[in-house]
Amino acid sequence: KNQVEQSPQSLIILEGKNCTLQCNYTVSPFSNLRWYKQDTGRGPVSLTIMTFSENTKSNGRYTATLDADTKQSSLHITASQLSDSASYICVVSDSNTGKLIFGQGTTLQVKP
């Protein structure tokens, strides 16, 4: 069964610190992997989109990595800010069906 597993489920860090969120998937073959940020009470907003041939992509303080061999992705947040407090969702697109497989998300809380 195709799955996307994210870890940790939740995370609390101090403002200014770095953190890394993990995404492991079994979807194969896949066309792309995305990371979304979802603030409380709002819709998801895209951070990065990576195809299977890309292994890193940055968006400001957010850097996503992808290892298609081990089927792992990570999202690294540098110098965290209070506004980074949100849920981060990993989404993998199944090439065969076009279906999107969503992870359950990691809830990040940045404290002052």
Add this chain to the structure above:
Amino acid sequence: DAGVIQSPRHEVTEMGQEVTLRCKPISGHDYLFWYRQTMMRGLELLIYFNNNVPIDDSGMPEDRFSAKMPNASFSTLKIQPSEPRDSAVYFCASSPGQGLRGNTEAFFGQGTRLTVV
């Protein structure tokens, strides 16, 4: 553009009542998606349209759910009759290309929080 606009933002209704959720996609986007989000199941794709035509409705949970897109600027998701287990946040998203099926971006609305009591 104001982005994807959904209404209402919140809806509380009694079990058995009909509920209609509305979505206005970003002008020029030819893909529209309806999602449901719950704590237990996360985000789930219910149905998506291309050029106003439903392409894949395999995610629609039951016959009580129906979606329409009468024109390029408007879509509805209807639940009739509603049940407490339908309580969730419903998101609409639109995309200029294949969106979440391809490598182009999709833009989400603010969502409608539905509570069925």
